[in-house]
Amino acid sequence: MVLVFAESQQGQCKKAAFEAVTYGSQTARLLGTQCAALTLGDASNTGHLGRYGADKVFNISHHSLEHFDSQLYTAAIAGAAEQLGATTIVLAHTATGKSLLGRLAVRLNAGSVSGAKGLPKVQGANLMLSKGVFSGKAIATYEINSAMKVISIAGNELKPMETGSDLPVEAIQVQLPNPRVKVLEVRRQEGIVPLPEAEIVVSAGRGMKGPENWGIVEDLAREIGATTACSRPVADAHWRPHHEHVGQTGVAIRPNLYVAIGISGAIQHLAGVNQSKTIVVINKDPEAPFFKAADYGVVGDLFEVVPKLTAAVKKFKAG
Amino acid sequence: MTTSMKILVSFSKTPDTTSKISFTEDGKSFNSNGITYIMNPYDEWYALVRALEIVEKNGGTVTLLHVGDASSEQLIRKGLAIGAHDAIRVDANPQSALFIARQIAAVAREEQYDLLFFGKESIDYNSSEVGAMVAELLDLPFVSYVSRLDLEGNTARLERDIEGGVEVLEVQTPFVVSAAKGLAEQRIPNMMGIMKAKSKPLKVVAPEQTPDLSTPVQFSLPAGKGSVKMISPDDMEELVRLLHEEAKVI
Numbered sequence: 041m042v043l044v045f046a047e048s049q050q051g052q053c054k055k056a057a058f059e060a061v062t063y064g065s066q067t068a069r070l071l072g073t074q075c076a077a078l079t080l081g082d083a084s085n086t087g088h089l090g091r092y093g094a095d096k097v098f099n100i101s102h103h104s105l106e107h108f109d110s111q112l113y114t115a116a117i118a119g120a121a122e123q124l125g126a127t128t129i130v131l132a133h134t135a136t137g138k139s140l141l142g143r144l145a146v147r148l149n150a151g152s153v154s155g156a157k158g159l160p161k162v163q164g165a166n167l168m169l170s171k172g173v174f175s176g177k178a179i180a181t182y183e184i185n186s187a188m189k190v191i192s193i194a195g196n197e198l199k200p201m202e203t204g205s206d207l208p209v210e211a212i213q214v215q216l217p218n219p220r221v222k223v224l225e226v227r228r229q230e231g232i233v234p235l236p237e238a239e240i241v242v243s244a245g246r247g248m249k250g251p252e253n254w255g256i257v258e259d260l261a262r263e264i265g266a267t268t269a270c271s272r273p274v275a276d277a278h279w280r281p282h283h284e285h286v287g288q289t290g291v292a293i294r295p296n297l298y299v300a301i302g303i304s305g306a307i308q309h310l311a312g313v314n315q316s317k318t319i320v321v322i323n324k325d326p327e328a329p330f331f332k333a334a335d336y337g338v339v340g341d342l343f344e345v346v347p348k349l350t351a352a353v354k355k356f357k358a359g
Numbered sequence: 360m361t362t363s364m365k366i367l368v369s370f371s372k373t374p375d376t377t378s379k380i381s382f383t384e385d386g387k388s389f390n391s392n393g394i395t396y397i398m399n400p401y402d403e404w405y406a407l408v409r410a411l412e413i414v415e416k417n418g419g420t421v422t423l424l425h426v427g428d429a430s431s432e433q434l435i436r437k438g439l440a441i442g443a444h445d446a447i448r449v450d451a452n453p454q455s456a457l458f459i460a461r462q463i464a465a466v467a468r469e470e471q472y473d474l475l476f477f478g479k480e481s482i483d484y485n486s487s488e489v490g491a492m493v494a495e496l497l498d499l500p501f502v503s504y505v506s507r508l509d510l511e512g513n514t515a516r517l518e519r520d521i522e523g524g525v526e527v528l529e530v531q532t533p534f535v536v537s538a539a540k541g542l543a544e545q546r547i548p549n550m551m552g553i554m555k556a557k558s559k560p561l562k563v564v565a566p567e568q569t570p571d572l573s574t575p576v577q578f579s580l581p582a583g584k585g586s587v588k589m590i591s592p593d594d595m596e597e598l599v600r601l602l603h604e605e606a607k608v609i
Binding site: 143239264 | 483485486504520530575585591593600601603
């Protein structure tokens, strides 16, 4: 059986969970087995994971699982895997999934692949999985040769697909250790799609000349439905908050559309964004290296081009 | 209240961020010709520096740990020059995250460390696994993606970066932490540090044998983009049309 850990908040699953269940169910078909989805904590709206191809939906409900704790979650998922006889565990490649992957691998004596792209290839009892390495500059294919396998799947790798219907949620119980981490507070930026989940990202760099000019970037982002990002020099100069920094030493992203405004395209920046499906580069310097990595390029003064693009998007939407 | 801390900081050796990546012709191994190696930025800039700040304030020691062959010693000396008190090198060429984690756990079992620091990921294999693995091997709490860490006695208050926000947590030492941007500011070693580093203790230990359950067997470079399509700065409606009809992303 393939067991998918589906992340949820207050009983609501996120896009990453739907992607993981879709991936898990397709992997289960490949392996000729069933796919079970597991949620931890509040289970109120988790039955619809069945729509994304899960054959069963399980939940472990315990007050200590309301907040993420890598030790408790590892005990819960490993316990469920043992009870259900699962041999492949699928996680989303999120802050939560990445923190669990290594722990689960050790606990279950499993080989692991972190941030897998594409479905596994079955080779006898082994699984072959590809992932980005060198911060997106290359791809490596890993071979997992252990009986137990743990995989985290890269975000935006496949579209969640509704193939089934809602299922009843079955409760399971496992032994949990005492929590040693206390979550005091969770601060969320409301109303913003987090960068790793964003399908469209509008990003700007030093070409903006100063933080006071960001209005045109925000206008475009609002019109096109994007999350805003920035290059490293911009974050280092405190023009924009650090969490907006995308690139090799910032957030690595792979949206459907990446619009780079006034960013020259240093190799360290490209490493974090070059897996975007479509890249638009707007720069006044026709020699900017970013054009070599772009699908569409515009050479021009960004202070004129960006408002024109915003207007064109508005007109298209009114359409 | 201050409590003297015994801290272990592990680092990995990675190609410099400006490196052009290539592989041997058969795609089986990384081509290290012309590559300059550095300490993994997250390990050096954030994990090591925050560890040093803690012992500078509270007293204690920072031990630097690396799994790698003798060619890494220059990087270890750099870490000592930045301020680590001593270093341990496990003499092996690591093949997997699990191998590295087992070596680190074996070293950590010899001494009682209050804090074990890692960078949030290495910029070569980007797996983000080693810290979590070590925490599991030692049965310790693990707090990942930490952008703030303050200690009061044995109680740490941490901020952890999550998608679209921050989690504020409290945990008692000992525990394992992985460092994200913002936890500290990069330090450049000064001449005094470089001189002192030459005489700081560096212990070399033999690795534990452990099977690799997951290893990279084939490498490739991503398919390059076709040539870029240039659009007139006066025709943004054409760009929008292409994004909708050709790229199908809006």
